[in-house]
Amino acid sequence: MDKLLIHGGHSLKGEVPISGAKNAALPILCAAILVPGTLELDNVPNLQDVGTTLRLLERMGVKSDRDGSKVALDASQITHLEAAYDLVKTMRASILVLGPLLARFGEARVSLPGGCAIGQRPVDQHIKGLQALGARIEIEHGYVVARAKRLRGARIVTDMVTVTGTENLMMAATLADGETIIENAAREPEVVDLAAALTALGARIRGAGTDRIVIEGVQALHSGAYRVMPDRIETGTFLCAVAAAGGSLRLTGCDTAALDATLDKLRETGLVIESGTDWLQATMSGRPRSVDIRTAPYPGFATDMQAQIMAVNCVAQGTAVITETIFENRFMHVQEMVRLGADISIQGNTAVVRGAPGLSGAIVMATDLRASAGLVIAGLVAEGDTLVDRIYHLDRGYDRMERKLAAAGAQIERVRTVVDA
Numbered sequence: 001m002d003k004l005l006i007h008g009g010h011s012l013k014g015e016v017p018i019s020g021a022k023n024a025a026l027p028i029l030c031a032a033i034l035v036p037g038t039l040e041l042d043n044v045p046n047l048q049d050v051g052t053t054l055r056l057l058e059r060m061g062v063k064s065d066r067d068g069s070k071v072a073l074d075a076s077q078i079t080h081l082e083a084a085y086d087l088v089k090t091m092r093a094s095i096l097v098l099g100p101l102l103a104r105f106g107e108a109r110v111s112l113p114g115g116c117a118i119g120q121r122p123v124d125q126h127i128k129g130l131q132a133l134g135a136r137i138e139i140e141h142g143y144v145v146a147r148a149k150r151l152r153g154a155r156i157v158t159d160m161v162t163v164t165g166t167e168n169l170m171m172a173a174t175l176a177d178g179e180t181i182i183e184n185a186a187r188e189p190e191v192v193d194l195a196a197a198l199t200a201l202g203a204r205i206r207g208a209g210t211d212r213i214v215i216e217g218v219q220a221l222h223s224g225a226y227r228v229m230p231d232r233i234e235t236g237t238f239l240c241a242v243a244a245a246g247g248s249l250r251l252t253g254c255d256t257a258a259l260d261a262t263l264d265k266l267r268e269t270g271l272v273i274e275s276g277t278d279w280l281q282a283t284m285s286g287r288p289r290s291v292d293i294r295t296a297p298y299p300g301f302a303t304d305m306q307a308q309i310m311a312v313n314c315v316a317q318g319t320a321v322i323t324e325t326i327f328e329n330r331f332m333h334v335q336e337m338v339r340l341g342a343d344i345s346i347q348g349n350t351a352v353v354r355g356a357p358g359l360s361g362a363i364v365m366a367t368d369l370r371a372s373a374g375l376v377i378a379g380l381v382a383e384g385d386t387l388v389d390r391i392y393h394l395d396r397g398y399d400r401m402e403r404k405l406a407a408a409g410a411q412i413e414r415v416r417t418v419v420d421a
């Protein structure tokens, strides 16, 4: 298992290119299933989760060809309508094949994802929505088995805002008979990006980016091409890194419009941010100031940025109250940050972070993707060496993070563990 070794205490300086968005790329790759032809994608990030999605699609019979950030998919010959447990258990986003398979082939068998480090994360809303579209759904041997001759449009009101739930239902509805309305839809920029990709393939969708998405079903989608949006969470993560470690970073190829809540909070810490349409320049001198955070669905502060802003608060002046409202168990990084000398106490879904003038390096364990990013940021500030273990979590969702940080002046290296044959 690889680890990251960080020698902390160095400020950041330089330019970091931002990659395509994981949480837009994954549903868009799954959207290829809807197309009896080809989908050519650009700006696909180089991540484990993208590799897992391509393997999932290949097992179904989707042909794929990857060349750097370009991925060409051909789903004209799908032979297996299944997502098996061994892949689904490593990536919950695999549930995103359910809607597309069912809509195009009238049948799908997708393993239930099971437990997760950050919360229960059930998929009941995906199932309820597909049932509203006319699917017959049963749970058999740990699999969701869905059948429908042809889905028919319906009005769906989800019980809570769900990102992949909205995406699954939106994809399914593109090929349904008649009009589908999704009320209480997620407004995340990644939902808007998926809608734009589907539109490029011939789908008829309006309202993406609002809480009411209307989809007019069509007979079939057609071949097309699409460029995945930049990753707003990766962008926010590098901004937190400079807010905590100090220095000046220029981030290129980013989408500044999708980052409102994060930029507002980081400005409150004292980070000076200048921006153009696709770049940001962030400069921090001295210690950051504490900022209170309450995570919320978009356009609120993203839960995917909570661990990283907590790392900033660990070394800030003042006390911050961080409330996590999306996932019930997303404070697993707290005890690891405490090992680095942070002063954090948790009461239910609230963490109180008393900023310390410094942290001290230690061995810490990553528990999920964003927790890993938070620990890396804390390691950049900590005096001495920090070893972040289990970084396979980080590799799932960040495109060569340590190389980007090293190019910006961080002392960080990957320690490879050689497994004896």
Ligand code: EPU
Pocket (backbone or CB within 6 Å): 022, 023, 026, 093, 119, 120, 121, 122, 123, 124, 125, 126, 127, 160, 161, 162, 163, 164, 165, 303, 304, 326, 327, 328, 369, 370, 397
């Ligand atoms: N929920 C249900 N039932 C459902 C669906 C969701 O109870 O059927 C609950 C969840 O348990 C959670 C809340 O609703 O408490 C919101 O979950 P949501 O469905 O929005 O999460 P998701 O779609 O599974 C996506 C991202 C996550 C991100 C969340 C919230 C992808 C592939 N994943 O997950 O990203 O945290 O939205 O914004 O888009 C990450 O990138 O690190 C990550 C975890």
